[in-house]
Amino acid sequence: xxxxxxxxxxxxxxxxxxxxxxxxxxxxxxxxxxxxxxxxxxxxxxxxxxxxxxxxxxxxxxxxxxxxxxxxxxxxxxxxxxxxxxxxxxxxxxxxxxxxxxxxxxxxxxxxxxxxxxxxxxxxxxxxxxxxxxxxxxxxxxxxxxxxxxxxxxxxxxxxxxxxxxxxxxxxxxxxxxxxxxxxxxxxxxxxxxxxxxxxxxxxxxxxxxxxxxxxxxxxxxxxxxxxxxxxxxxxxxxxxxxxxxxxxxxxxxxxxxxxxxxxxxxxxxxxxxxxxxxxxxxx
Ligand code: PAF
Numbered sequence: 586x587x588x589x590x591x592x593x594x595x596x597x598x599x600x601x602x603x604x605x606x607x608x609x610x611x612x613x614x615x616x617x618x619x620x621x622x623x624x625x626x627x628x629x630x631x632x633x634x635x636x637x638x639x640x641x642x643x644x645x646x647x648x649x650x651x652x653x654x655x656x657x658x659x660x661x662x663x664x665x666x667x668x669x670x671x672x673x674x675x676x677x678x679x680x681x682x683x684x685x686x687x688x689x690x691x692x693x694x695x696x697x698x699x700x701x702x703x704x705x706x707x708x709x710x711x712x713x714x715x716x717x718x719x720x721x722x723x724x725x726x727x728x729x730x731x732x733x734x735x736x737x738x739x740x741x742x743x744x745x746x747x748x749x750x751x752x753x754x755x756x757x758x759x760x761x762x763x764x765x766x767x768x769x770x771x772x773x774x775x776x777x778x779x780x781x782x783x784x785x786x787x788x789x790x791x792x793x794x795x796x797x798x799x800x801x802x803x804x805x806x807x808x809x810x811x812x813x814x815x816x817x818x819x820x821x822x823x824x825x826x827x828x829x830x831x832x833x834x835x836x837x838x839x840x841x842x843x844x845x846x847x848x849x850x851x852x853x854x855x856x857x858x859x860x861x862x863x864x865x866x867x868x869x
Contacts (some may be wrong), residue, residue, distance in 0.1 A: 586664075586667060586668045586672050586673060586674070586675055587673070587674050588664065588674075588675045588677060589674055589675070589676050589677070590676075590677055590678055590682065590722045591678070591682060592678055592682050592683070595637075595676045595678075595723050596676070596722075596723050596724075596725065597722060598674065598817075599622070599637070599723075599724050599725035600725065602635055603725060606813040607634045607635045608632065608633045608634045608635065608638070608727050608728075609633055609634075609635045609636075609637060609724065609725060609726040609727050609728075610629030610630065610632060610633025610636050610725035610726055610727070610728045610729070610730065611625050611629070611636075611637045611639065611720070611721070611724045611728070611730070612625040612628070612629050612636065612637075612638045612639070612672075612729075612730050613636075613638075613639045613717060613720055614638060614639065614640055614656055615640070615641065615642045615643065615656065615771070616640045616641075616642060616657070616660065616663045616677075616771075617656070617657040617658070617659060617663070617771035618662070618663045618666045618667065618772075619661060619761075619769050619770070619771060619773075620761050620769050621732055621734065621760070621768075621769040621770070622638075622666075622732075623666065623670045623763040624732075624758060624759075624761050625730045625731070625732060625758050626638060626667075626670045626671065626672060627670070627844045628730050628756060628758045629728065629756075630671060631803070632727075632728055632756075633726075633727065633728055633735055633800075635672075635673045635674070636671065636672050636673050636674075637672070637673065637674045637675075637676055637724045637726065638667050638672045638674070638675050638676070638678040639676045639677075639720050639724065640660075640667075640675060641676075641677065641680075641716065641720070642658065642681060643683075643712060643713070643716040644680060644684075644712075645683075645684070645691070645708075645711075645712035645715060645716060645730055646708075646709050646710075646712030646713045646716065646739065647709075647712070647804065648706055648707060648708065651706070652772075656771075657771055657774060659863070660677075663675075665784070670828050676723070676724060683716065683719060688711065691711060691712075691715045692711060692714040692715045692718055692745070692798045693711055693800070694710045694711055694714050694741055694744075694745070695736075695744070697710075697740060697741055697744055697834065697835055698710035698711070698714075698737075698741055700737075700827070700835055700837075701737055701826055701830075701835060701850060701852070702737050702738075702852065702861075703737070705825055705852070706767040710737075710738070710741050712743075713738055713741065714741060714742070714745050716813070717742055717745065718745065718749065718751070718812060721751055721753055724849070726753055727753065727754065727850075728753065728754045728755075728756055729742075729753050729754070729755055729756070730741060730756045730757075730758050731755065731757060731758065732757075732758050732760065732761075733757045733758060733759055733863070734760045734768050734769075734770065734805055734861060734862070734863070735759055735861065736848055736850055736863045737850070739755070739757050740832070740833060740835060742755055743755050743833075760862070760863075760864075762788065765784070765788070766785045766787070766788025766789065767781065767785060767787070767788065767860075768782040768787070768788075768860070768861070768862050770860070770861070772858050772859070773854075773858070775856075775857055775858045776855060776856065776858055777856065778855050780821065780858070781842075781856045783819045783821075783822065783855070784855060784860060786815060786816050786818075786819050786822065787816065787851060787853060787860055788862065788866050789815065790812035790815050790816055790827070790851065790862075791832075791849060791851075791862060791863070791864040792816060793808075793811065793812055793815060794808050794809075794849045794864070794866065795864065795866060797811075798841070798866045798867075798868055801869070802804070802841075803841040803868065804839075804840060804841075804842050805829040805838050805839055805841050805847060806828075806829070806837075806839040806840075806842060808829070808849075809827045809828050809829055809849065810827075812827050812851070813827040813848070816851070816853055821855060821856055822853055822854070822855050823853065823854045824851060824853045824854075825850040825852040825853065825854060826849055826850070826851065826852055827849070827850075828849070828851075829841075829847045829848065829850075829866075830847065830848055830849075830850055831847065831848075832846060832847070832848050832865065835850075841868035843869065844868070844869070845867075845868055846865055846866065846867050846868075847865070847868065848864070848865045849863060849864055849866065849867055850861050850862075850863040851863065
């Protein structure tokens, strides 16, 4: 595995790989790699001959009161995990390489980024979209794999690629869960052991929603309110939102139409950590 830090060098390598007709897959991360990221690498590997993993803690997607400075950065461990997972190139630029002093141009997302995570984290998705566009231009992949855990981010990236005619296929990868159902995340290390075991309530909430829908209930907002109450019943767990949404637009859905798919999304504050989870349901 080669470690590249200079955007120009990465671009030159990718250009050469493309000329040699290699299929490039990219997995973008902020490091602190875990089983979720490794599953993205495996999925990229299924299609692509060359896998590039980007590792960059993007300052522009953190709000002023967020955890940029305490975000975990176990670089040596990340190198070992990426290598063991079969990554070909690890692109780990400096912040000054991505945002030199001359940097001025940023992307502004539309209404898709105003709701849910976007409403609670001002400017977050503009920061994500800008860095994702830059990393696509630097790594020049044929496919880019993103986790479904960050479902709104994935929808925004699909929109970005379509709106800006970027020639890449975006692949969504299923959520990887711990044994108790907690979706794996780099921030889970901040949970106390009590919070970690109580965090199974999110997954139980999604299961409850699945049972309701299987029983042909159509009242999505009532089901979401039940799941919200389930989560709230755990001491110290405060939902920021629990809602069914349209998969593409992230417009909230109150009642189900037959034959349509909806995603239940939730964000929950558990002590000092925000947990995200979601699942897709087909209403028969
Ligand atoms: O999902 C993440 O880890 C980040 O938002 C991403 C896509 C790597 C952009 O910084």
